[in-house]
Amino acid sequence: MPPHARVVAGSGSQALIQALPRITPPADAAILGPTYGEHARAWAAAGHRVREIGRLDEAGDATVVVAVNPNNPDGRIIAPGQLLDLAARLAARGGLLVVDEAFCDERPDLSLTAATRPGLVVLRSFGKFFGLAGLRLGFAVAAEEMADRLAAHLGPWPVSGPALGIGAAALADEAWSAATIARLSDAAARLDAILGGAGLEVAGGTFLFRLARHDHAAELYERLGRAGILVRAFAFRSDILRIGLLGDAAAERRLGTALGG
Structure with a gap:
């Protein structure tokens, strides 16, 4: 990590998502979507002017840009170089790029934590990958001035001591992380096969979830719910579902049976 960068811990990345807009002067914020809805909600709640964009080059004169990489729910990936170029342009006019890397543990090559600079804040989750x-x-990984303001806003004890201890131990276990990435990759491939076999089109995702399309997604959502299987439906598109990775072979069989009617 660059010497001028600092790591600020919070009580989940959600707390940091809510805190950043509160310490940022009123701005035009562009959210690269569709994506996790709390980003737009948090910036709007703090009084910023918020709009959703479909591509980074649509940001225009926005002074704040938020991008999730890899994205939730479709797994869209943005090249790190493209994000760093945007961060430099925003910083030159006093702007800010927020990159949410909540699902980046499986793709460490995408992370910008080692490239932190003024005008860039990187958010990292813990609970998703580590369960x-x-x-x-x-x-949050940010340049010193931004990190200091964020830490002051969160206060002196934003995270419990046990959480910090467990988090430090988990993050240091590189062998476990490598083995988990391989295990998740295999499980994602098996889930893709189950979905494809049931007539769903896998449209994206990460190793922790898959996004699938089906003309009768709403009916499948209800069927799975009656079987006690919770998946995510979306208001902005009625033909897609997000399915979390399955925990074991029994869960895979259960999903396959439910999808088969």
């Missing part, structure tokens, strides 16, 4: 959402731990 410890209840620990409530997340991180």
